[in-house]
Amino acid sequence: MTSPARPEVHRHLLPGVDPRIFALRVADEVDAFVVRTERFVALVDTLATPELCARALELIADETGGRPLLVVNTHADWDHVWGNAAVEGRAPIIGHRSAAARVRSAEARDTWRDKRAADDRFDRVRLVAPTVTFDTSLTLDGGDLTLELLHTPGHTPDHIAVWIPQLRVCLAGDAAEDPLPELWEGDASSAAQLVASLELLRSLAPEQVLPSHGGTTDPALLDRNLGYFASLSGRYADAVRAGGPEFETVFPDSSGLSAPALAFYRACHRKAVRAAAAGRL
Ligand SMILES: [Zn+2]
Structure with a gap:
């Protein structure tokens, strides 16, 4: 083909x-x-x-x-x-x-x-x-x-990000992604690892964050991704486990995504929900 x-x-x-x-x-x-x-x-x-x-x-x-x-x-x-x-x-x-x-x-x-x-x-x-x-x-x-x-593992076990201190620029790879990063499914600790990786990158206080997907330079991407995972394990946790309407509520703003991208990130969301439901966040 x-x-x-x-x-x-x-x-x-x-x-x-x-x-x-x-x-x-x-x-x-x-x-x-x-x-x-x-x-x-x-x-x-x-x-x-x-x-x-x-x-x-x-x-x-x-x-x-x-x-x-x-x-x-x-x-x-x-x-x-x-x-x-x-x-x-x-x-x-x-x-x-x-x-x-x-x-x-x-x-x-x-x-x-x-x-x-x-x-x-x-x-x-x-x-x-x-x-x-x-x-x-x-x-x-x-x-x-x-x-x-x-x-910076979690998306994959071998993941690395690039920090350029003189410019306060972070090349985040796929550790941060808009609307959400994908978790590695081969390791039960990947969700916790990804959150730790996002926290590490945020602790550097970058002025610009450049992920490999999404085309943004917004450093608040790290906060948004961390907030997403926090919402899965926080006040929405029970509802997310039950698969109720909050499953949708927690899904980040996806306006502007193409149909294939939306399908991809919904699959990423289901992986994260499974990790949260298993108490791995
Ligand atoms: Zn990628």
Whole structure:
């Protein structure tokens, strides 16, 4: 089967954000980010296919000015790292230690098989793992800007966010999402982990929060996501467990979402409700 139109990547300037940071946007799919420092250019995520990542590299070719390229994988989900083959051998690929294991897992190969069956744009994907890994945090000193890579699990076990203290900018990956982040279902503690990760990011007091989905820069996104989880475990908990009308009340404002996005986030909501009903929040 083939898809009717192949998504394209565009360079996207972020209003109000320091111009050393910009997005590489694949509409309705994901944003990767570029951070230009004195010492290196960091590409945060490689998009969903090597073709998209190769095109992204063309779009940023004028940024490098001879500086080395560093690649960061926020987590090993298909939309974030399946472009890794395009940078293999050209740049170190930095990620959490468990991201490497996820890329090499049978589950990743199953996902690839399913995605290829649905869309031939995934035919040329190769599953390429990070080449530099860490466990808790890793600091990349770019001179003018520092990238602090922080383990922030809950969406996935291998998730990392990027904190840039000089600009008070947080690249949140999928730890924060509008209207709500998705929980990892393979670990009973993922809901508590995600709340802890959101609290960690909020404790940094970012002035701008850039998630990989949703296109916002609003730092209040962290409060909104935390408030959502608090409402599931707080005064609505019993009603949520009973599946009553508060199930809808707690669902965040979803105006502006496309029908497929709404269906996706409703499924995320059901996962969070199950976690709350099981007392895991
Ligand atoms: Zn994602």
